[in-house]
Amino acid sequence: MLLVHIKKYYETTTGETISTDQYNALHISPVHIHKNKVTHKKAILTLGNEIVQHIRANHNPYIEYHADFQSSERVATEH
Template sequence: MQKEELLHLHMLLVHVRKYYENITGEEVLTDKYASLHISPVHIHKNKISHKKAILTLGDEIVGHIRTNHTPFIEYHPELPSERVAIE
């Protein structure tokens, strides 16, 4: 992945976190991400730093959602697996 693409993905994740917080009214704690001291506008940082930031921020967003919300997907054993995969 090119550095420019990483910067775009990094910015997208920051927007996802802000959108989620605005919609739900919940704060997503991103202490690990904040400790990296990197943001999408830090274009001088290397690709490895942005990759680590992306993975850390994504992990904290998903962790918050898993901890605070039950999944909306339900499993129905009586339905054939092909039908569930299509839906």
């Protein structure tokens, strides 16, 4: 249920629609309590993957490297 809420929140705040064709093809939702655990796990992983793929494809994060710590270390931060 949490991923469904994350998807809806993301779509509401960005105005973008996340395509969830693979998730929808499974014909399972969080309220289908009669489905088995393996089916729910597959649905969760599929929905999560589609959300992440959409964000990666549509948003290029700005990555900056900091060398403030030691001369041999660099730390990446994402904005």
